[in-house]
Amino acid sequence: MIDPGPRSLEELEARLARDLDLLTLPPAEWVPPRPDELGRSVLDVAVVGAGMAGLTAAFALRKLGIANVRLFDRAPAGREGPWGTFARMETLRSPKTLTGPALGFANLTFRAWYEARFGREAWEALFRIPRLQWLDYLTWYRRVTNPSVENDTTLTRLSGDADGVTLNLEGPEGTRAVRARRVVLANGRDGLGGPFIPPFWRNVDKRFWAHAHETIDFADLAGKTVAVLGAGAGAVDNAAEALESGAGKVYMLVRRKQLPRVNKSLAAGNAGILLGFNDLSDERRWAQNQYIADTAVPAPHNSMLRCSRHANFSLLTGCAVEAARVEGGRLALDTTRGPAVVDFVILATGFTVDWARRPELADLARHALLWRDRYVAPGREGSEFAEHPYLGRDFQFQERTPGAAPWLPRVHAFNYAAVLSHGRVTGDIPGISAGAERLAAGIAGALFAEDYDHHWQRLQSFETPELLGDEWTEAEGF
Template identity: 45%
Template sequence: MHILPDSHSRLQALETRLRQELVWLALPAKHWVPARVENGARILDVAIVGGGMLGLVSCAALRNIGIANVQIFDKAMEGREGPWVTSARMETLRTRKEAAGTALGIPALTFRAWFEAQYGAAAFEEMHLVPRLMWMDYLLWYRRVLDLPVENGSEITAINLTDGGLVELTRVRDGMSDTILARRVILATGIDGLGQPAVPSLAQSISPERMAHSYDVFDINALAGKRVAIVGAAASAMDNAAAALEAGAARVDIFIRRPTMPRVDKFTGTGSRGMTYGFLGLPDDVKWRFMAEGERFQLPAPRHSVLRVSRHDNAHFHFASPITGLRELQDHLEITTPKGTYDADFIVFATGFSVDFSARRELGTLDPHVKRWADAYTPPAELQNRGLSQMPYLGPGFEFLPRDGSPGAISNIYCFSLPAVMTHGKITSGIPSIGEGATRLAQSLARSIFVEDRDIHLQNFLDYDIPELLGDEWIEADQDISA
């Protein structure tokens, strides 16, 4: 696709339109949260950990309802937040191009408006799916035009609750460490935000130079001329297989434990606004049935992602082939499955993620206090699922809930990342519904802070005495004129 000759002026016109739409909608709302100061320093109303898509949208939603004392922290440099230019290897997004969840109901803020300003409406109609790198460009524009406060190069290494109910974050920046206090914290930390990539135990003896997880950042071009093994059948497995093949891998073997490729995307097929707004209200047993069934079927890779692999003659799919043995020999790996033994130079595990607070140093102190689904619900034997049981059992506004005996202040921390799907449905796992999710999050957080400050707001109400009327707006009909 070709950028239009007048794209710069067209994009400027769009930004002018966006400013006008914000005026028409009276956004952002005026700031209303009373300032909190401790030891002479202003306490953040909200700290957001993660400057990717979910962090940006949640910040925008907070500002829209008048919570402006917000700071986003991301350890990556600007332009490298999230997976889009680092670990992601798909050619395009998997979401339909019309999805407008990031825009929070503001037309000029949509990806489509941004795209058409530069490439034209005809190019949008011709485009099948959004190119991955272009999505990163859009998010950077989104951040700029909304003037969202992202502090890059800042890693949050510890999160602790204080005796007064505040949340203390330890920040490392430029090799220096300090602490920040916030009233509320949003964890917008993505797909692995509450744990780590899941790698089978048999891989523990393999040298790091010979293996990776699909979410790792590694040089795919270094696989040229090598034999590569991919473990998994989901989209990330296909993306890594295709990228390795396109980089010149000599052979790619894809090991899939299921007897056939997953084919049915139940959540997309049954998705609706009803699911977006209604899932939260379902009883726990029904939520579990939805998610357990989705796990049983597994989310299939998109058709175009599989075809991107299978068009290569040196791509080999192995079904009903779980890895039962893995050895590192002097110059290669030896992989064993029920169907045979295979040699490889490098192996990529596209095996998903685990929720494990103890695996992340910034969450270690929270681990004993956060309620899990295992604490709240026991499924029937045939629906047992350890992965689902370790998901956080969240409140209606994405807040963590305390385990028995844990401090209630744990609910001052919010999970706006993938593990929220168990409680809220697939509202944090893709673009279409994240606007609704961010709005739900912001409204809940606003309610929580307002209630916490109720004495201040009540006193302000009692003290308010600025008259609307001055007394000269009328003449009393029965006034005694002889007086």
């Protein structure tokens, strides 16, 4: 007989609690407290970001008995990550069956949560995961895994020394410094940079354009002519949002001669690449990432249909915008397919690693080993990949000059910028559990090594007897 599954979240949470109990999880804490020189408490791990990556990392650490962990997120509670802000897709791209951040627990999957709320028949009928339901699921995930989170709290500076890392924070408690032995940057697609903006756009009147990552008043676009620049999911999602908000005409302008049609990254989603990518040579790691970037990831089928069902939507390939200027209260564009006049432009041009746009990480940027310091593919000297951090096996930053900043290996990049070193295991749903488990194992090993003297002393002083001495009688001889 097939188990019908829990019929409510209460039943599901009881099953999850049973799973953890059977596996004796979470285990007892084993990391000794390590106060600073003034006797103040020091976190074992501080996590910057409480979205999917931060939550998964925190639970992976807790599974290993590391509980002195706190997450800091600049967003209000329930608004972490992109899902309720600049993400504008109807559904996630990922297949609904992926287990995502569940870390091997069946009763922590999206499917378990969804069936408990809506029933198995609803699950069978579901095509893909609605975006805001994914946010609801992550909110539940946070509640049942119960990490310590401080919302509305922004990192303003990251610095350190040989003994730890200092986070300067601005939040409801005002300005303060928090000390941690390890820091995890789980701060998303723009974690080491921000939205990519072609240089000439920076001189165009900002009233007439916005990046897809920014807040956009789509209602204000009703009846207007809008151009969306880009070929991927972000371009399609923003075009659809404009169309559904009553835009008079929406053009999607694509530089490529053909719209990308094949998602090459789907061929790189097996356990081998998730676990073995970091062991590849620099040349092979760069080649895989560059190939996927060059071939581009197309928009999902259903997202494209969301646009093309509107008669006032037009797609123009081979159409690069070379200049833009304000004329008569509108925006005149010079494109490779001729001039155009629009009312507003949305740049769906993705994200970039740009250290200068993260002043809070200036001390890190000054000393971090980058890919350009180790390897750049021939002819790719100007590639954004050259600015990615060259990370160690546990996602840790490494010093460009050994000894200049010994705190750098205490900081771990669990964000998009890790993709060149580790592959897609830090922000994408398919690989997030594999990445979090690798991260947690590395941090656990490092904390143990640092505290070796404590653990050695504990081993020597352990005196709980297994035998009491009355279990046998000594023989007097042969």
